[in-house]
Amino acid sequence: MTLAELLARKALLILTITLLVATCSFWAVHLLPENLALQIAAARFSGAEPNQQLADVVSQSYGLDRPVIAQYVDWLARALRFDFGRSLTTGREVLQDIAHHGINSMRTVFWGFIAGVGLAVPIGYVCGRFAGSRLDTALTIFSAAVTTIPSFLVAIVMIQFFVVELGLATLSGTSGWARLWVMILTISISVSGSLSRVIRAAVIDVRNQPYMQFALMRGVPERQLFWRHGVKNALRPMLNYLPVVFMFLIYDVIVIETVFNYHGLGWALISAVKALDIPLMQGLVLALVLFYLGCTTLSDLITWRVYRQKAH
Amino acid sequence: MQRSGACPLGIGLTLAFCLAAAFGPLLYTVDPDAQNLLMSLKAPSQGHWLGTDQLGRDVLARVLHGARYSAGIAISVILFNLTMGCALAGIAMWFGGAISTGLMMFSDAVYALPGLLVTILLADVLGGGALVIVFLLWLVAWPEYFRLSYAIGAQLMRSDHVLASKLAGASGLTIFRLQVLPVMLPYLLSLGAISVGRIVLSIATLGFLGIGISPPQAEWGMMINDLRIYWQLAPVQLAAPVLAIIWIVLALLILSHSIPKAKVGLG
Numbered sequence: 216m217t218l219a220e221l222l223a224r225k226a227l228l229i230l231t232i233t234l235l236v237a238t239c240s241f242w243a244v245h246l247l248p249e250n251l252a253l254q255i256a257a258a259r260f261s262g263a264e265p266n267q268q269l270a271d272v273v274s275q276s277y278g279l280d281r282p283v284i285a286q287y288v289d290w291l292a293r294a295l296r297f298d299f300g301r302s303l304t305t306g307r308e309v310l311q312d313i314a315h316h317g318i319n320s321m322r323t324v325f326w327g328f329i330a331g332v333g334l335a336v337p338i339g340y341v342c343g344r345f346a347g348s349r350l351d352t353a354l355t356i357f358s359a360a361v362t363t364i365p366s367f368l369v370a371i372v373m374i375q376f377f378v379v380e381l382g383l384a385t386l387s388g389t390s391g392w393a394r395l396w397v398m399i400l401t402i403s404i405s406v407s408g409s410l411s412r413v414i415r416a417a418v419i420d421v422r423n424q425p426y427m428q429f430a431l432m433r434g435v436p437e438r439q440l441f442w443r444h445g446v447k448n449a450l451r452p453m454l455n456y457l458p459v460v461f462m463f464l465i466y467d468v469i470v471i472e473t474v475f476n477y478h479g480l481g482w483a484l485i486s487a488v489k490a491l492d493i494p495l496m497q498g499l500v501l502a503l504v505l506f507y508l509g510c511t512t513l514s515d516l517i518t519w520r521v522y523r524q525k526a527h
Numbered sequence: 528m529q530r531s532g533a534c535p536l537g538i539g540l541t542l543a544f545c546l547a548a549a550f551g552p553l554l555y556t557v558d559p560d561a562q563n564l565l566m567s568l569k570a571p572s573q574g575h576w577l578g579t580d581q582l583g584r585d586v587l588a589r590v591l592h593g594a595r596y597s598a599g600i601a602i603s604v605i606l607f608n609l610t611m612g613c614a615l616a617g618i619a620m621w622f623g624g625a626i627s628t629g630l631m632m633f634s635d636a637v638y639a640l641p642g643l644l645v646t647i648l649l650a651d652v653l654g655g656g657a658l659v660i661v662f663l664l665w666l667v668a669w670p671e672y673f674r675l676s677y678a679i680g681a682q683l684m685r686s687d688h689v690l691a692s693k694l695a696g697a698s699g700l701t702i703f704r705l706q707v708l709p710v711m712l713p714y715l716l717s718l719g720a721i722s723v724g725r726i727v728l729s730i731a732t733l734g735f736l737g738i739g740i741s742p743p744q745a746e747w748g749m750m751i752n753d754l755r756i757y758w759q760l761a762p763v764q765l766a767a768p769v770l771a772i773i774w775i776v777l778a779l780l781i782l783s784h785s786i787p788k789a790k791v792g793l794g
Contacts, residue, residue: 228635228636228639231632231636232636232639232640235636235637235640236640236645236648239645239648239649240648243648243649243652243653244652359780362780363724363773363776363777363780364772364773364776365728365731365732365735365748365772366732367731367732367735367748367751367752368751368769368772371751371755375758462641462642465641465643465644466641466643466732469643469644469647469736470732470735470736473736484647485647485736485737485738488647488651488738489737491651493652496648496651497648500644500645500647500648503641503644504640504641504644507641508639511639
Protein backbone atom coordinates (compact mmCIF):
# COMPACT_ATOMS: atom_id res chain seq x y z
CA MET A 216 0.00 0.00 0.00
CA THR A 217 1.35 3.42 -0.87
CA LEU A 218 1.23 6.30 1.55
CA ALA A 219 -1.35 8.17 -0.53
CA GLU A 220 -3.61 5.12 -0.60
CA LEU A 221 -3.34 4.66 3.16
CA LEU A 222 -4.09 8.31 3.83
CA ALA A 223 -7.03 8.31 1.42
CA ARG A 224 -8.50 5.24 3.07
CA LYS A 225 -8.06 6.76 6.53
CA ALA A 226 -9.56 10.07 5.43
CA LEU A 227 -12.60 8.26 4.03
CA LEU A 228 -13.01 6.32 7.28
CA ILE A 229 -12.74 9.46 9.38
CA LEU A 230 -15.26 11.28 7.20
CA THR A 231 -17.71 8.35 7.33
CA ILE A 232 -17.45 8.07 11.09
CA THR A 233 -17.78 11.79 11.63
CA LEU A 234 -20.96 11.79 9.55
CA LEU A 235 -22.20 8.66 11.35
CA VAL A 236 -21.66 10.13 14.81
CA ALA A 237 -23.07 13.50 13.81
CA THR A 238 -26.14 11.79 12.34
CA CYS A 239 -26.53 9.65 15.44
CA SER A 240 -26.34 12.59 17.77
CA PHE A 241 -28.75 14.67 15.70
CA TRP A 242 -31.48 12.05 15.44
CA ALA A 243 -31.03 10.89 19.01
CA VAL A 244 -31.90 14.40 20.13
CA HIS A 245 -34.63 15.08 17.61
CA LEU A 246 -36.44 11.80 18.13
CA LEU A 247 -36.75 12.57 21.83
CA PRO A 248 -40.24 12.01 23.15
CA GLU A 249 -40.06 15.24 25.14
CA ASN A 250 -40.29 18.65 23.55
CA LEU A 251 -36.73 19.73 22.80
CA ALA A 252 -37.53 23.44 22.91
CA LEU A 253 -39.06 23.08 26.37
CA GLN A 254 -35.98 21.24 27.59
CA ILE A 255 -33.58 23.82 26.22
CA ALA A 256 -35.73 26.54 27.77
CA ALA A 257 -35.59 24.74 31.11
CA ALA A 258 -31.80 24.39 30.92
CA ARG A 259 -31.16 27.88 29.58
CA PHE A 260 -33.45 29.90 31.79
CA SER A 261 -33.23 27.90 34.98
CA GLY A 262 -35.22 29.55 37.68
CA ALA A 263 -38.13 30.55 35.49
CA GLU A 264 -40.78 27.86 35.16
CA PRO A 265 -40.46 26.58 31.58
CA ASN A 266 -43.68 27.38 29.74
CA GLN A 267 -44.92 27.18 26.17
CA GLN A 268 -44.27 30.86 25.51
CA LEU A 269 -40.62 30.54 26.47
CA ALA A 270 -40.38 27.35 24.45
CA ASP A 271 -41.70 29.19 21.39
CA VAL A 272 -39.03 31.86 21.77
CA VAL A 273 -36.33 29.21 22.08
CA SER A 274 -37.79 27.28 19.18
CA GLN A 275 -37.56 30.36 16.99
CA SER A 276 -34.10 31.48 18.06
CA TYR A 277 -32.60 27.97 17.69
CA GLY A 278 -34.43 27.37 14.41
CA LEU A 279 -36.29 24.38 15.82
CA ASP A 280 -39.48 25.35 14.01
CA ARG A 281 -37.94 24.58 10.61
CA PRO A 282 -38.44 21.22 8.86
CA VAL A 283 -36.34 18.47 10.46
CA ILE A 284 -34.49 17.65 7.24
CA ALA A 285 -33.39 21.26 6.80
CA GLN A 286 -32.18 21.28 10.40
CA TYR A 287 -30.34 18.01 9.80
CA VAL A 288 -28.48 19.26 6.72
CA ASP A 289 -27.64 22.47 8.54
CA TRP A 290 -26.39 20.51 11.55
CA LEU A 291 -24.15 18.28 9.39
CA ALA A 292 -22.71 21.29 7.60
CA ARG A 293 -21.97 22.99 10.90
CA ALA A 294 -20.62 19.81 12.53
CA LEU A 295 -18.11 19.40 9.69
CA ARG A 296 -16.93 22.93 10.45
CA PHE A 297 -16.79 22.11 14.19
CA ASP A 298 -19.41 24.71 14.89
CA PHE A 299 -21.63 23.22 17.57
CA GLY A 300 -23.22 26.40 18.85
CA ARG A 301 -23.22 27.48 22.46
CA SER A 302 -23.24 25.37 25.59
CA LEU A 303 -26.57 25.49 27.37
CA THR A 304 -25.01 25.57 30.83
CA THR A 305 -21.93 27.77 30.47
CA GLY A 306 -23.17 29.91 27.56
CA ARG A 307 -19.70 29.78 25.98
CA GLU A 308 -18.93 28.54 22.48
CA VAL A 309 -18.74 24.73 22.58
CA LEU A 310 -15.47 24.79 20.65
CA GLN A 311 -13.97 27.07 23.28
CA ASP A 312 -15.05 24.66 26.04
CA ILE A 313 -13.61 21.73 24.12
CA ALA A 314 -10.27 23.52 23.67
CA HIS A 315 -10.18 24.46 27.36
CA HIS A 316 -10.89 20.93 28.61
CA GLY A 317 -8.92 19.33 25.80
CA ILE A 318 -5.66 20.88 26.97
CA ASN A 319 -6.21 19.43 30.45
CA SER A 320 -7.01 16.00 29.01
CA MET A 321 -4.07 16.04 26.63
CA ARG A 322 -1.71 16.55 29.53
CA THR A 323 -2.83 13.43 31.38
CA VAL A 324 -3.47 11.29 28.32
CA PHE A 325 -0.10 12.01 26.73
CA TRP A 326 1.93 11.28 29.84
CA GLY A 327 -0.37 8.43 30.83
CA PHE A 328 0.17 6.81 27.45
CA ILE A 329 3.95 7.29 27.59
CA ALA A 330 4.09 5.93 31.13
CA GLY A 331 1.78 3.03 30.23
CA VAL A 332 3.94 1.96 27.30
CA GLY A 333 7.01 2.53 29.46
CA LEU A 334 5.54 0.17 32.03
CA ALA A 335 4.20 -2.43 29.61
CA VAL A 336 7.30 -2.87 27.45
CA PRO A 337 9.70 -3.92 30.24
CA ILE A 338 7.05 -6.06 31.95
CA GLY A 339 6.09 -7.76 28.70
CA TYR A 340 9.71 -8.25 27.66
CA VAL A 341 10.76 -9.74 31.00
CA CYS A 342 7.72 -12.03 31.01
CA GLY A 343 8.39 -13.22 27.46
CA ARG A 344 12.13 -13.59 27.94
CA PHE A 345 11.74 -15.65 31.11
CA ALA A 346 8.41 -17.27 30.21
CA GLY A 347 7.33 -19.87 32.75
CA SER A 348 9.47 -18.51 35.58
CA ARG A 349 8.06 -17.34 38.90
CA LEU A 350 8.62 -13.72 37.92
CA ASP A 351 6.61 -14.30 34.74
CA THR A 352 3.74 -15.88 36.71
CA ALA A 353 3.68 -13.04 39.22
CA LEU A 354 3.73 -10.33 36.54
CA THR A 355 1.13 -12.14 34.43
CA ILE A 356 -1.18 -12.39 37.43
CA PHE A 357 -0.63 -8.66 38.01
CA SER A 358 -1.54 -7.73 34.46
CA ALA A 359 -4.52 -10.11 34.44
CA ALA A 360 -5.70 -8.51 37.68
CA VAL A 361 -5.38 -5.04 36.17
CA THR A 362 -7.48 -6.03 33.14
CA THR A 363 -10.03 -7.77 35.35
CA ILE A 364 -10.57 -4.88 37.73
CA PRO A 365 -12.56 -2.05 36.15
CA SER A 366 -10.54 1.16 35.92
CA PHE A 367 -12.86 3.11 38.21
CA LEU A 368 -11.95 0.70 41.00
CA VAL A 369 -8.24 1.13 40.30
CA ALA A 370 -8.78 4.89 40.45
CA ILE A 371 -10.66 4.67 43.76
CA VAL A 372 -7.92 2.52 45.28
CA MET A 373 -5.25 4.96 44.06
CA ILE A 374 -7.07 7.88 45.64
CA GLN A 375 -7.53 6.00 48.90
CA PHE A 376 -3.89 4.98 49.01
CA PHE A 377 -1.96 7.97 47.71
CA VAL A 378 -4.26 10.84 48.59
CA VAL A 379 -6.11 9.80 51.73
CA GLU A 380 -3.64 7.45 53.44
CA LEU A 381 -0.23 8.74 52.41
CA GLY A 382 -1.11 12.33 51.56
CA LEU A 383 1.37 12.32 48.68
CA ALA A 384 -1.01 13.97 46.23
CA THR A 385 -3.93 16.37 46.18
CA LEU A 386 -7.28 16.32 44.48
CA SER A 387 -7.64 20.07 44.08
CA GLY A 388 -6.20 22.52 41.55
CA THR A 389 -5.99 21.50 37.94
CA SER A 390 -2.51 21.62 36.59
CA GLY A 391 -0.04 20.91 39.38
CA TRP A 392 2.05 17.75 39.21
CA ALA A 393 1.08 17.06 42.83
CA ARG A 394 -2.26 16.13 41.41
CA LEU A 395 -1.40 14.85 37.95
CA TRP A 396 1.06 12.13 38.85
CA VAL A 397 -1.55 9.93 40.54
CA MET A 398 -3.83 10.20 37.52
CA ILE A 399 -0.99 9.44 35.15
CA LEU A 400 -0.01 6.43 37.24
CA THR A 401 -3.62 5.21 37.21
CA ILE A 402 -3.94 5.59 33.44
CA SER A 403 -0.58 3.92 32.85
CA ILE A 404 -1.52 0.93 35.02
CA SER A 405 -4.76 0.40 33.19
CA VAL A 406 -3.04 0.81 29.80
CA SER A 407 -0.17 -1.51 30.65
CA GLY A 408 -2.35 -4.45 31.74
CA SER A 409 -3.40 -5.77 28.36
CA LEU A 410 -0.51 -4.23 26.42
CA SER A 411 2.11 -6.10 28.45
CA ARG A 412 0.35 -9.38 27.67
CA VAL A 413 0.44 -8.63 23.96
CA ILE A 414 4.15 -7.83 24.19
CA ARG A 415 4.80 -10.99 26.20
CA ALA A 416 3.13 -13.14 23.54
CA ALA A 417 5.06 -11.32 20.78
CA VAL A 418 8.42 -11.82 22.50
CA ILE A 419 7.74 -15.52 23.08
CA ASP A 420 6.65 -15.91 19.47
CA VAL A 421 9.73 -14.22 18.04
CA ARG A 422 12.10 -16.14 20.29
CA ASN A 423 10.61 -19.41 19.04
CA GLN A 424 11.09 -18.53 15.37
CA PRO A 425 13.38 -20.94 13.50
CA TYR A 426 15.78 -18.19 12.44
CA MET A 427 16.25 -17.15 16.05
CA GLN A 428 16.77 -20.74 17.17
CA PHE A 429 19.26 -21.27 14.38
CA ALA A 430 21.25 -18.17 15.23
CA LEU A 431 21.27 -19.21 18.89
CA MET A 432 22.67 -22.61 17.96
CA ARG A 433 25.32 -20.95 15.84
CA GLY A 434 26.42 -19.20 19.02
CA VAL A 435 25.17 -15.65 18.50
CA PRO A 436 24.82 -14.08 21.95
CA GLU A 437 21.17 -14.03 22.99
CA ARG A 438 20.93 -10.34 23.84
CA GLN A 439 22.64 -9.12 20.70
CA LEU A 440 20.49 -11.47 18.62
CA PHE A 441 17.21 -10.20 20.07
CA TRP A 442 18.02 -6.53 19.71
CA ARG A 443 19.38 -6.88 16.21
CA HIS A 444 16.94 -9.33 14.64
CA GLY A 445 14.08 -9.91 17.03
CA VAL A 446 12.91 -6.54 18.22
CA LYS A 447 11.42 -5.30 14.96
CA ASN A 448 9.29 -8.39 14.54
CA ALA A 449 8.26 -8.37 18.18
CA LEU A 450 7.13 -4.75 17.88
CA ARG A 451 4.65 -5.43 15.12
CA PRO A 452 1.87 -7.02 17.26
CA MET A 453 2.28 -4.15 19.69
CA LEU A 454 1.82 -1.54 16.96
CA ASN A 455 -1.20 -3.42 15.67
CA TYR A 456 -2.64 -3.46 19.16
CA LEU A 457 -2.28 0.29 19.67
CA PRO A 458 -5.81 1.18 18.41
CA VAL A 459 -7.25 -0.96 21.20
CA VAL A 460 -4.98 0.82 23.66
CA PHE A 461 -6.26 4.18 22.40
CA MET A 462 -9.82 2.99 22.82
CA PHE A 463 -9.10 2.07 26.45
CA LEU A 464 -7.37 5.42 26.82
CA ILE A 465 -10.58 7.21 25.79
CA TYR A 466 -12.56 5.13 28.29
CA ASP A 467 -9.99 5.91 30.96
CA VAL A 468 -10.21 9.61 30.21
CA ILE A 469 -13.93 9.50 30.87
CA VAL A 470 -13.89 7.25 33.93
CA ILE A 471 -10.70 8.36 35.66
CA GLU A 472 -11.32 12.07 35.14
CA THR A 473 -14.76 11.61 36.67
CA VAL A 474 -13.38 9.78 39.70
CA PHE A 475 -10.57 12.31 40.19
CA ASN A 476 -12.92 15.20 39.44
CA TYR A 477 -10.32 16.48 36.94
CA HIS A 478 -11.72 19.04 34.52
CA GLY A 479 -10.89 17.42 31.21
CA LEU A 480 -12.94 16.25 28.24
CA GLY A 481 -14.26 13.13 29.97
CA TRP A 482 -15.36 14.99 33.06
CA ALA A 483 -16.98 17.66 30.88
CA LEU A 484 -18.80 14.97 28.90
CA ILE A 485 -20.28 13.34 31.99
CA SER A 486 -21.28 16.73 33.41
CA ALA A 487 -22.88 17.71 30.10
CA VAL A 488 -24.79 14.43 30.03
CA LYS A 489 -26.04 14.94 33.58
CA ALA A 490 -27.13 18.51 32.77
CA LEU A 491 -28.66 17.55 29.39
CA ASP A 492 -26.37 20.12 27.76
CA ILE A 493 -26.93 18.74 24.27
CA PRO A 494 -24.66 20.96 22.11
CA LEU A 495 -21.71 20.50 24.46
CA MET A 496 -22.36 16.75 24.63
CA GLN A 497 -22.45 16.38 20.85
CA GLY A 498 -19.32 18.46 20.44
CA LEU A 499 -17.41 16.53 23.10
CA VAL A 500 -18.35 13.12 21.72
CA LEU A 501 -17.28 14.16 18.24
CA ALA A 502 -14.05 15.65 19.58
CA LEU A 503 -13.21 12.45 21.48
CA VAL A 504 -14.05 10.27 18.47
CA LEU A 505 -11.86 12.42 16.24
CA PHE A 506 -9.06 12.32 18.78
CA TYR A 507 -9.28 8.54 18.85
CA LEU A 508 -9.30 8.30 15.06
CA GLY A 509 -6.35 10.67 14.84
CA CYS A 510 -4.40 8.44 17.22
CA THR A 511 -5.19 5.27 15.28
CA THR A 512 -4.23 6.96 12.02
CA LEU A 513 -0.93 7.96 13.57
CA SER A 514 -0.25 4.40 14.72
CA ASP A 515 -1.13 3.09 11.25
CA LEU A 516 1.30 5.58 9.73
CA ILE A 517 4.05 4.43 12.07
CA THR A 518 3.34 0.79 11.23
CA TRP A 519 3.47 1.65 7.56
CA ARG A 520 6.73 3.55 7.95
CA VAL A 521 8.43 0.73 9.87
CA TYR A 522 7.24 -2.19 7.77
CA ARG A 523 6.78 -0.76 4.32
CA GLN A 524 9.55 -2.87 2.78
CA LYS A 525 7.62 -5.97 3.75
CA ALA A 526 4.51 -4.92 1.90
CA HIS A 527 6.15 -5.36 -1.51
CA MET B 528 1.37 -24.69 35.19
CA GLN B 529 -2.07 -25.40 36.61
CA ARG B 530 -3.71 -25.59 33.17
CA SER B 531 -5.65 -28.72 34.09
CA GLY B 532 -7.14 -27.18 37.21
CA ALA B 533 -8.09 -23.90 35.51
CA CYS B 534 -11.02 -25.17 33.49
CA PRO B 535 -13.04 -26.74 36.37
CA LEU B 536 -12.24 -23.69 38.50
CA GLY B 537 -13.59 -21.34 35.84
CA ILE B 538 -16.67 -23.47 35.28
CA GLY B 539 -17.26 -23.72 39.04
CA LEU B 540 -16.95 -19.96 39.62
CA THR B 541 -19.19 -19.16 36.65
CA LEU B 542 -21.77 -21.75 37.65
CA ALA B 543 -21.83 -20.46 41.23
CA PHE B 544 -22.44 -16.97 39.88
CA CYS B 545 -25.23 -18.10 37.55
CA LEU B 546 -26.91 -19.98 40.39
CA ALA B 547 -26.63 -16.92 42.63
CA ALA B 548 -28.13 -14.71 39.93
CA ALA B 549 -30.93 -17.16 39.15
CA PHE B 550 -31.93 -18.42 42.60
CA GLY B 551 -30.35 -15.90 44.98
CA PRO B 552 -33.23 -13.41 44.86
CA LEU B 553 -35.70 -16.30 45.32
CA LEU B 554 -33.95 -17.68 48.38
CA TYR B 555 -32.96 -14.39 49.98
CA THR B 556 -36.30 -12.64 49.73
CA VAL B 557 -35.43 -9.27 51.28
CA ASP B 558 -36.71 -6.40 49.09
CA PRO B 559 -33.65 -4.72 47.50
CA ASP B 560 -35.42 -1.36 47.14
CA ALA B 561 -36.98 -1.12 50.61
CA GLN B 562 -35.47 1.94 52.32
CA ASN B 563 -35.12 2.39 56.04
CA LEU B 564 -33.23 5.57 56.91
CA LEU B 565 -33.02 4.65 60.59
CA MET B 566 -31.05 1.57 59.60
CA SER B 567 -28.62 3.26 57.18
CA LEU B 568 -25.00 2.02 56.92
CA LYS B 569 -25.46 -0.66 59.59
CA ALA B 570 -22.85 -3.40 59.91
CA PRO B 571 -23.74 -6.98 58.89
CA SER B 572 -26.30 -8.53 61.25
CA GLN B 573 -28.85 -11.32 61.46
CA GLY B 574 -31.46 -9.51 59.39
CA HIS B 575 -29.01 -7.97 56.88
CA TRP B 576 -26.24 -10.43 56.12
CA LEU B 577 -24.02 -7.88 54.39
CA GLY B 578 -25.28 -4.80 56.22
CA THR B 579 -27.23 -1.89 54.77
CA ASP B 580 -26.35 0.97 52.41
CA GLN B 581 -26.72 4.73 52.85
CA LEU B 582 -30.51 4.53 52.46
CA GLY B 583 -30.87 1.49 54.71
CA ARG B 584 -31.37 -0.94 51.86
CA ASP B 585 -30.12 -4.51 52.23
CA VAL B 586 -26.76 -4.87 50.45
CA LEU B 587 -26.88 -8.63 49.91
CA ALA B 588 -30.29 -8.36 48.26
CA ARG B 589 -28.99 -5.56 46.06
CA VAL B 590 -25.87 -7.50 45.08
CA LEU B 591 -28.02 -10.51 44.15
CA HIS B 592 -30.47 -8.43 42.14
CA GLY B 593 -27.51 -6.63 40.55
CA ALA B 594 -26.16 -10.04 39.52
CA ARG B 595 -29.45 -10.87 37.88
CA TYR B 596 -29.50 -7.46 36.13
CA SER B 597 -25.94 -7.83 34.78
CA ALA B 598 -26.40 -11.47 33.80
CA GLY B 599 -29.72 -10.74 32.09
CA ILE B 600 -28.27 -7.86 30.07
CA ALA B 601 -25.11 -9.75 29.16
CA ILE B 602 -27.02 -12.83 27.98
CA SER B 603 -29.51 -10.80 25.93
CA VAL B 604 -26.73 -8.78 24.30
CA ILE B 605 -24.84 -11.95 23.36
CA LEU B 606 -28.00 -13.59 21.98
CA PHE B 607 -28.83 -10.50 19.91
CA ASN B 608 -25.26 -10.34 18.66
CA LEU B 609 -25.20 -14.02 17.70
CA THR B 610 -28.44 -13.87 15.72
CA MET B 611 -27.64 -10.52 14.15
CA GLY B 612 -24.06 -11.51 13.29
CA CYS B 613 -25.19 -14.77 11.66
CA ALA B 614 -28.12 -13.21 9.83
CA LEU B 615 -26.15 -10.28 8.42
CA ALA B 616 -23.25 -12.53 7.44
CA GLY B 617 -25.73 -14.83 5.71
CA ILE B 618 -27.24 -11.91 3.81
CA ALA B 619 -23.81 -10.56 2.85
CA MET B 620 -22.61 -13.97 1.67
CA TRP B 621 -25.71 -14.85 -0.31
CA PHE B 622 -26.18 -11.56 -2.11
CA GLY B 623 -22.50 -10.63 -2.30
CA GLY B 624 -21.54 -7.67 -4.48
CA ALA B 625 -22.61 -4.21 -3.43
CA ILE B 626 -24.67 -5.36 -0.43
CA SER B 627 -21.77 -7.27 1.07
CA THR B 628 -19.32 -4.41 0.42
CA GLY B 629 -21.74 -1.92 1.93
CA LEU B 630 -22.31 -4.04 5.02
CA MET B 631 -18.58 -4.54 5.47
CA MET B 632 -17.91 -0.83 5.20
CA PHE B 633 -20.70 0.00 7.61
CA SER B 634 -19.51 -2.56 10.14
CA ASP B 635 -15.95 -1.26 9.79
CA ALA B 636 -17.15 2.25 10.57
CA VAL B 637 -19.12 1.11 13.62
CA TYR B 638 -16.23 -1.10 14.71
CA ALA B 639 -13.86 1.86 14.61
CA LEU B 640 -16.01 3.84 17.04
CA PRO B 641 -15.17 3.89 20.73
CA GLY B 642 -18.31 2.12 21.97
CA LEU B 643 -18.57 3.79 25.34
CA LEU B 644 -18.86 7.23 23.72
CA VAL B 645 -21.79 6.20 21.55
CA THR B 646 -23.41 4.56 24.55
CA ILE B 647 -23.04 7.69 26.64
CA LEU B 648 -24.33 9.89 23.83
CA LEU B 649 -27.44 7.81 23.21
CA ALA B 650 -28.19 6.48 26.72
CA ASP B 651 -28.83 9.97 27.93
CA VAL B 652 -31.44 10.83 25.33
CA LEU B 653 -33.04 7.38 25.17
CA GLY B 654 -33.56 7.40 28.92
CA GLY B 655 -32.51 4.68 31.33
CA GLY B 656 -33.51 1.09 31.83
CA ALA B 657 -32.23 -2.38 31.07
CA LEU B 658 -33.70 -2.47 27.55
CA VAL B 659 -31.86 0.70 26.52
CA ILE B 660 -28.59 -0.70 27.85
CA VAL B 661 -29.14 -3.96 25.96
CA PHE B 662 -29.85 -2.02 22.78
CA LEU B 663 -26.81 0.21 23.13
CA LEU B 664 -24.36 -2.54 24.03
CA TRP B 665 -25.67 -4.54 21.10
CA LEU B 666 -25.38 -1.52 18.81
CA VAL B 667 -21.67 -1.11 19.43
CA ALA B 668 -20.75 -4.83 19.53
CA TRP B 669 -22.45 -6.47 16.54
CA PRO B 670 -19.66 -5.76 13.99
CA GLU B 671 -17.33 -8.10 15.83
CA TYR B 672 -19.76 -11.00 15.40
CA PHE B 673 -20.59 -10.04 11.86
CA ARG B 674 -16.95 -9.91 10.83
CA LEU B 675 -16.15 -13.25 12.42
CA SER B 676 -19.16 -15.02 10.88
CA TYR B 677 -18.48 -13.41 7.52
CA ALA B 678 -14.81 -14.43 7.56
CA ILE B 679 -15.68 -18.05 8.35
CA GLY B 680 -18.71 -18.14 6.08
CA ALA B 681 -16.99 -16.62 3.04
CA GLN B 682 -14.32 -19.30 3.27
CA LEU B 683 -16.98 -22.02 3.48
CA MET B 684 -18.95 -20.66 0.56
CA ARG B 685 -15.95 -21.22 -1.70
CA SER B 686 -15.56 -24.83 -0.56
CA ASP B 687 -16.41 -27.80 -2.74
CA HIS B 688 -19.20 -29.25 -0.63
CA VAL B 689 -21.14 -25.99 -0.63
CA LEU B 690 -20.66 -25.77 -4.39
CA ALA B 691 -21.96 -29.33 -4.69
CA SER B 692 -25.06 -28.45 -2.67
CA LYS B 693 -25.60 -25.38 -4.81
CA LEU B 694 -25.37 -27.42 -7.98
CA ALA B 695 -27.75 -29.97 -6.47
CA GLY B 696 -30.24 -27.10 -6.16
CA ALA B 697 -30.25 -26.55 -2.39
CA SER B 698 -31.68 -23.19 -1.36
CA GLY B 699 -29.54 -20.56 0.32
CA LEU B 700 -31.30 -21.06 3.62
CA THR B 701 -30.72 -24.82 3.59
CA ILE B 702 -27.03 -24.41 2.82
CA PHE B 703 -26.75 -21.83 5.57
CA ARG B 704 -28.57 -23.98 8.11
CA LEU B 705 -26.90 -27.31 7.35
CA GLN B 706 -23.43 -26.45 6.14
CA VAL B 707 -22.45 -22.99 7.30
CA LEU B 708 -24.09 -22.54 10.69
CA PRO B 709 -22.70 -25.70 12.38
CA VAL B 710 -19.16 -24.62 11.52
CA MET B 711 -19.73 -21.00 12.49
CA LEU B 712 -21.45 -21.53 15.81
CA PRO B 713 -18.56 -22.83 17.97
CA TYR B 714 -16.42 -19.84 16.96
CA LEU B 715 -19.23 -17.41 17.66
CA LEU B 716 -20.00 -19.00 21.02
CA SER B 717 -16.40 -18.76 22.16
CA LEU B 718 -16.33 -15.11 21.06
CA GLY B 719 -19.51 -14.69 23.11
CA ALA B 720 -17.94 -16.33 26.17
CA ILE B 721 -14.96 -14.00 25.93
CA SER B 722 -17.08 -10.88 25.56
CA VAL B 723 -19.42 -11.59 28.50
CA GLY B 724 -16.77 -10.32 30.89
CA ARG B 725 -16.31 -7.17 28.84
CA ILE B 726 -20.07 -6.57 28.78
CA VAL B 727 -20.32 -6.99 32.56
CA LEU B 728 -17.49 -4.46 32.96
CA SER B 729 -19.23 -2.02 30.61
CA ILE B 730 -22.49 -2.33 32.55
CA ALA B 731 -20.65 -1.64 35.80
CA THR B 732 -18.78 1.30 34.27
CA LEU B 733 -21.99 2.82 32.93
CA GLY B 734 -23.66 2.32 36.32
CA PHE B 735 -20.69 3.91 38.05
CA LEU B 736 -20.93 6.94 35.76
CA GLY B 737 -24.67 7.03 36.46
CA ILE B 738 -25.62 6.61 32.81
CA GLY B 739 -28.62 4.66 31.58
CA ILE B 740 -29.70 3.59 35.04
CA SER B 741 -33.22 4.01 36.36
CA PRO B 742 -32.49 4.65 40.04
CA PRO B 743 -34.17 2.06 42.25
CA GLN B 744 -32.60 -0.64 40.09
CA ALA B 745 -29.75 -2.36 41.95
CA GLU B 746 -26.55 -2.19 39.89
CA TRP B 747 -23.02 -2.93 41.08
CA GLY B 748 -21.24 0.06 39.55
CA MET B 749 -23.82 2.45 40.94
CA MET B 750 -23.62 0.77 44.37
CA ILE B 751 -19.86 1.30 44.37
CA ASN B 752 -20.25 4.94 43.40
CA ASP B 753 -22.89 5.50 46.10
CA LEU B 754 -20.97 3.73 48.85
CA ARG B 755 -17.42 4.86 48.11
CA ILE B 756 -17.68 8.00 50.23
CA TYR B 757 -18.75 5.83 53.20
CA TRP B 758 -15.81 3.46 52.90
CA GLN B 759 -14.74 4.00 56.50
CA LEU B 760 -18.24 3.46 57.89
CA ALA B 761 -19.27 0.64 55.59
CA PRO B 762 -16.29 -1.35 54.30
CA VAL B 763 -18.23 -4.62 53.98
CA GLN B 764 -21.02 -2.99 52.00
CA LEU B 765 -18.51 -1.42 49.59
CA ALA B 766 -16.53 -4.63 49.24
CA ALA B 767 -19.58 -6.72 48.33
CA PRO B 768 -20.27 -5.28 44.83
CA VAL B 769 -16.53 -4.90 44.19
CA LEU B 770 -15.92 -8.57 44.90
CA ALA B 771 -18.98 -9.54 42.89
CA ILE B 772 -17.57 -7.79 39.80
CA ILE B 773 -14.11 -9.24 40.28
CA TRP B 774 -15.60 -12.70 40.86
CA ILE B 775 -17.55 -12.90 37.63
CA VAL B 776 -14.95 -11.26 35.41
CA LEU B 777 -12.19 -13.46 36.82
CA ALA B 778 -14.36 -16.58 36.41
CA LEU B 779 -15.05 -15.73 32.77
CA LEU B 780 -11.39 -14.88 32.16
CA ILE B 781 -10.28 -18.26 33.47
CA LEU B 782 -13.03 -19.97 31.51
CA SER B 783 -12.31 -18.25 28.21
CA HIS B 784 -8.60 -18.99 28.57
CA SER B 785 -9.24 -22.68 29.11
CA ILE B 786 -11.96 -23.22 26.49
CA PRO B 787 -9.93 -22.66 23.29
CA LYS B 788 -7.16 -24.93 24.54
CA ALA B 789 -9.64 -27.72 25.29
CA LYS B 790 -11.05 -27.29 21.79
CA VAL B 791 -7.65 -27.43 20.12
CA GLY B 792 -6.98 -30.63 22.03
CA LEU B 793 -10.21 -32.18 20.73
CA GLY B 794 -9.90 -31.11 17.11
